[in-house]
Amino acid sequence: MSLVISVTLLSGKTVSLEAEPDESVETFKSRAQEALAVGRGRLVDSTGGVLDEAAILQKSGLRSGDTLSLSMSRVCVQGHNGGSFAAILGDGFLVTWGRPEYGGDGGAAQALLRDVQQVQATEQAFAAILGDGLVVTWGATWQAFAAIRGDGSVVTWGHVEHGGDSNHVQDQLKDVQQIQATRKAFAAILSDGSVVTWGSLRHGGNSGAVQHQLKNVQQIQASLFAFAAILGDGSVATWGEADRSGDSSDVQCELKDVQQIQATHRAFAAILGDGRVVTWGEPSKGGDSSDVQDQLKGVQQIQASYFAFAAILCDGSVVTWGEKGAGGDSSDVQHELKDVQQIQATHSAFAAIRGDGSVVTWGCTFQGGDSSTVQDRLKDVQQIQATWGAFAAILGDGSVLTWGDPAWGGDAGGAQDHLKDVQQIQSSGNTFVATLGGGSVLTWGRSWQVIV
Template sequence: MAITVTVCLLSGEAASVSLDPSRSVETLRAKASQALGRSVGKLVSSGGSFLRGRGSLADAGVQDGDTITVVTQKVALRATESAFAFIRADGSVVTWGDQWEGGDCSDVQDQLHDVQSIQATAAAFAALCADGRVVSWGNPEFGGDSSTVQWRLVDVSQIQSTSGAFAALRQDGTVETWGMPHLGGNCDLVYGKLQNVRQIQANDAAFAALRADGSVVTWGADEEGGNSQEVQQYLHGVRCIQRGFPGFTAIKEHGQVVSWGFIDPDVHLPGLDQAEGIYRTGLSDVKEMRMMGDTWAAVGSDERIKTWGYTGDRKKQHQLHAMRGVKRIIHNESNAWAAITNDGSVATWGEPCSGGDSRSVKRRLKKVEHIQASGSAFAAIRSDGGVVTWGVQDQGGNSQAVRKCLKNVKEIQASCAAFAALRADGTVVAWGKKNHGGDCSAVQEQLHDVTCIQASLGAFAAIRTDGSVVTWGPPSFGGNSSRVKEQLGRSQADDEAETRARAKARELARAKAKARAKARARARPAIAKAQAQRKAQAKAKAKAKAKPKAKAKAKAKAKAKAKAKAKVLKKPSQK
């Protein structure tokens, strides 16, 4: 016999839900989410206890007529290279994708409650809970196993990650690490110095900790910034640290920066005043600095830009330095760069084919508010909600196929070779390489009321208003979440929509195959005729080529015969 309970938000909004008492708490949560039209967090019973786990409502003591209070928190998504982790409104976590790289958290599921944030390496996750606990899972080598330091992972306030290790900052300013030792998972050599730390910065292979006195401690891969011994005497009075690709840069007062693990100290970047490890940028105060390969760029508090290294040519560098009102600089992984000014104009430099050359779209790059980068392309959102793309064509640099749909766009996310745009009406448009999430047609009907998008290396996940999640892209990158669809709040209507979309895709594929076969059949006589013509032409050509040869041969033969006859006739006369 079904029971009816009232689910109530703290705002006073309420709805009635009817279901069998043998159904699970998760079923109640899903029905409550549908009834209230929003994401449902923690469920509190009439007696004041939290309803957790997968047990039945009867086991939890829920009775007919009870009032269940809903407490919510903001939902969030994180991704490794091949898996996703979703923090639900109740503070629990759902994972999917490559199970070896973080897609399976079943071993620690009972510990994943009241989760506030998640960090990721290339193949593992670490969750920070409200009480300062840390829970990790995924590939053990990449930080998925924190058992060796688990007893010290208490009162944690922040977690940072390289590609293969985690670093946890505790409230007392001390630090704990785990994961691959050579990527920052072992800080034994500097453990005694990691006191009074107020910020940790990480790049792909090393960590840098900024202490309260303005000094800096580093560890991890030496060649990527883990060893700052050569510049340690200058690492004082540091205001903040910024990561490079690779290396780090410490920003000090009066436009001075200290960089390490980035370039060979014997290599001089043209235009950069370098004195024994301290770089004088020529800016009165550095607000932002970015580094990629052999290129540097800095923005001062006066909103001027300075660039060093590979910018294309001297004329381009002069143009960049003459710019004013620069508010942001962006680069992709192929060393192409873009700068946005306060008036919405854009300047680009660096690797031309990967986005460093934007002349083909220069007229459209006006009133730009934001730029997103894939591995080798850029996508710019204008103030009118339009989108402009450039760079490697098949990696998102060409959006011609979806250009009519790219209107009223408010956010763009990128995998390594595709883009996904969120429009103001909550719908989504994707383009780029299909095998990296550039095609969302299979879930297009489900992509409504979307509030935000997250990307892995080659797939996307969209969170809807009701807290449910829709994914697309290759399963190997986390694009298939069917295994946890109920936990992600997807309804029967979503399943039906996906079935229709897949059937439509199959029908379209069959129609295309049929059309290709028909076209080939129509073209067959013409092809046969063309082949016959080519054969006849080849034969005629060969015959024409052989005729002079045969004639020359016959002529030579006749000449030889005549010569022999003349020789025979000549012999009697000699006698």
């Protein structure tokens, strides 16, 4: 006798399928994935156990009428400093949580947040790109209005000054490829390489002065107050508050063959094709690299704290500049900065992963610059993420180590015993979010809980 088994996703989408008792779990799962139009996942029973794909359905103890969950491996989390999060589930549905006034409640937009491809955030609002290239924005305050398009595909609301309302550019927001955000404004790259901006004028919400240059845009980077766009010919266009990195006129002649741009809160650093670096913005916040310019050769990657930069060179060494108290001075650990593969940053400290999986830290001690309490366990580190004042490292066995300010997630507390089989970590200003192997999401920092 055939079995009828339901398979449900985290979003609630469900399908019921007929199956023969001797059908393999793997075959049944493939049919469920096809019916739900999602990628690969794992079938989980009502007790939370993962079904053995090599087994047959009958031997797995399944009966007609049972419901299984399809746990997706892809859970992408985006957080922002206001303390709210948005998670893209494996089937493209988006869930939000955190402070409602900062976008933690999708509100009227929630019904539209399907087939989400990318989500970005300003300080108090979110913007999501849907599969058809349309954009949904939400967040900021409840005193704003909602605008629904005639086809019902897009709704926007939130405080204009924070980017939560894109109504005045909504007809332009089609086939969006990428979104970036300053503190209170968004910039979207369309498929034709043009750019649409909205939000606070002071923070880059108006690109009118450079709109004629914004053609064939390849990438956009944002500081707190300004945007910088890499154009197809390798040149750069900037806009936003002029004295806080929005004006690159002093170095414009050097900005050729730009490959990558990174930003502190008030300065930009561009890596050129030959490995040199060009900087602009507030000098003390990373905009002036003259003291280390002769060392900035063969640069492969740059990371930024709030007011300092750290560059990884082709030989695995590191060069730092900017505000010393924010990690701009790495002299105390310079001899350890060898074979560096990746760097992450809090507000005022850096953490570097070396080729052997060990970690070197520097900068503000209480914001993660001192990892001595966990140093002997920082081995086989795969990934590091940071809040304002703490770091979290995923080890090779899927466990997590934290250090830095306990108030900002430096102490995982009650969450520590649950941090196993961790696949990814994301963060907001004061909270970490870990995606576990089964697709559930665990948060800690101001508080801890399992979200989904």
